[in-house]
Amino acid sequence: MQKPWKPYEDSWLPFERIRFKLIPAVLSKRRFFAPSINLVGLSIVEITIAILLTAGTAVLGYLLKDVEVESSGNIAEFYWIPLFILIMYRSPVALIFGVSFERSMFWHAYFALLALAYAVWHGVSAMYWAPLDDDGGSQKGLGFQSFSRGEYKGSFWTGAAIVIIMIITIVSSIHPIRRYVRRSWLWLHHVLAVAAVVVCAIHGAGIVVGAFAIYIADRLFGYIYQALWKYKNMSSEAKVSLLKSGFVRLSFPRTLSFSPGQYICIYIPSVSYFEFHAFSIASCPSDDKLCVLIKPDGRWTKKLCKRIQNSPDYEGSNAPIRAFFHGPIGSVALDWQSQSQYQTFLLVGGGIGVTPLISFYRHLLGQAMRGRPVRKVLLIWLVRNKDIATDVLDSQLYAQSDASDNKWWENNADAENPHVVSEQDFTAKIHITRPESDVITFLNADGEESTQSDADRLLVNVHWNTGRANFSYEFESVRQSMCGKGRVAVLGCGPGAMTRDVVRTARSSSTHGVHFDVHLEHFY
Structure with missing residues (x-):
């Protein structure tokens, strides 16, 4: 039986419960983006x-x-x-x-x-x-x-x-x-x-x-106390895989608490003796593993890929690797854990920047199943090709046993916790910006082409699209669904051009009693 949801259950500091009341709203709720x-x-x-x-x-x-x-x-x-x-x-x-x-x-x-x-x-x-x-x-x-x-x-x-x-x-x-x-x-x-x-x-x-x-x-404190002492046992159990898209999946046994949107700093001695690199946590707090996805875009990440390929223990997936980390780090500048402040969420991600947002999406879904009042959660993801999309949304990445059932979010209600999530409350729109064709197809278990992928079991009400998203249309749709009153929590992570569009659209859409409060992350 799942515990009923309660506000601020993910807070690791008592201060977090009251900081949004103590700090001026113009700072804490990030309304100054509009x-x-x-x-x-x-x-x-x-x-x-x-x-x-x-x-x-x-x-x-x-x-x-x-x-x-x-x-x-x-x-x-x-x-x-x-x-x-x-x-x-x-x-x-x-x-x-x-x-x-x-x-x-x-x-x-x-x-x-x-x-x-x-x-x-x-x-x-x-x-x-x-x-x-x-x-x-x-x-x-x-x-x-x-x-x-x-x-x-x-x-x-x-x-x-x-x-x-x-x-x-x-x-x-x-x-x-x-x-x-x-x-x-x-x-x-x-x-x-x-x-x-x-x-x-x-x-x-x-x-x-x-x-x-x-x-x-x-x-x-991070390098010595956390990485080399507190979490040192987890370093020997780290597993690494090189995915079809070229991304790297690094996973640890989950023995620490974290909130969606946080990140960890990773140290791999076989790649570099002197460098820690920050990566967003892709897992949901309820998952069995702590996972990050790494895009090979720089010297360190490309060296990691080469290290995996040359490893004698690498046989396609889950090769052992000695990796240390410290964290979790970061916090969201929105009072998203409150019961009354936000019931509508708009999550916008670009490329690998979607990983913390998927964590948010799935966490909100789990909270809704335990009784959290949710009006609408919309995830918009702009991604280059379907290989990246399927790798990021691979249910095996998150090792959640419930994900084996394509309707696990509907089947988890019980007499003690009778909250059934409607597909109208949660939507994920995935935009393939560089599609091979106008129709996005996948291979099912029988080897036949299908418009649904294995990744669809991880999210609710998934829509696959080609081309870029129309932010003005999506924000306006959300604004109209608010019936002229309320606040929308907007969380974005991705390239600078995309996040600037998000800010601009949130500003122009904050009218007629509806306000879009924005929190952005963009790692240099």
Whole structure:
């Protein structure tokens, strides 16, 4: 007998039950995605916050330019705290405000620019305006020549070194460099960060060193405590398979709790001794295994594929591999576990980005079977070809015994838990964007062509389509089904162009009493 559903049953922190009531709705519920300025990918509230912080920094810098130089230096150091906290795996900012990884990267870059600007201002004010000690200005305004060659030359050159390192770090992090030489960029980024912290320590910027120490503690907690100790027994039981589509399936015995939409960081020594890679969890919390799907798109993932093919133990599937992981990490910035906040869900995925959304879809389906009130759940998936679709939706991937029955969601009702899910409540629309023909066919168990695939048993009410999805039509259909009142939870994961379309459509469709609240994930 299944336990009846109750709100927040997946919460691992008591705070999560009340955070959406404590934190202003404009932040926690992500309503600020409507309206948004799509050219730069920012929302009105994000722009407002950035303008206020920038203006506040400028005003504070001007007021402190005639004050003792250490005061402006402390302000410059302060911006390093959010700079490091935002990129922590267990970031308190993400925990409290529900900021996604994608938005954390934006704010990380913003605070880097702010820290650089204030560091430059700190140096200029030290040379031309601020007194260098507390006795009030006998050494005020020494100028560049005297400052760089006199008794303060040590501070001058270490400060200049910090600024130069920050400029190199920021310039080398522009999207083309970060996208096409990711591994080299990542190593350079870490080396420059360590160099900047060392120089800051010499300069006397203790706050920067403290913020970096917190960041390192977070990394060590994941790498050493979780990956190499807490979950080390699971590493010896990991299995890996190379699928028909070229994707890699990596699975572990499920011995930890997680929520849909979370991800884990994987370390495989036989592929690389020094790299952890983040992957969304494809499994549902009720599955027997913890699985991830990996697209061979970079050096590390392609090396993993080669490692599998050359393994003497590989015989087509489920080859043993030594793999470690830490997590789960991340949270959704929507109050989706509430009983009253959301009863309609729109899940939009592109390519391999659909994996966390399938986890959501199946989890909501299981909750509906246990009594959760659900009005509509629509999954829209844009995928290149049917081989990828069938591999991702292979029911054996998730090892759920109920999936062997094509109508398991209808047959699981009992006297104690009489909740039968209607096919009208759950829909999955799969769009093959590069079809081989206008008619999508599969081979059934008898080797005959069929318009239904074995994957259809995993989801409810599956519709196979060719071509791209019409987001405007789908959002409008959902809006009309809301009868002019309510909120829709929109979760998206996929390429940048697709997620921008989702945001734009959610903004334009939020009318007539219906609001689309958006949470996006996009890993670089």
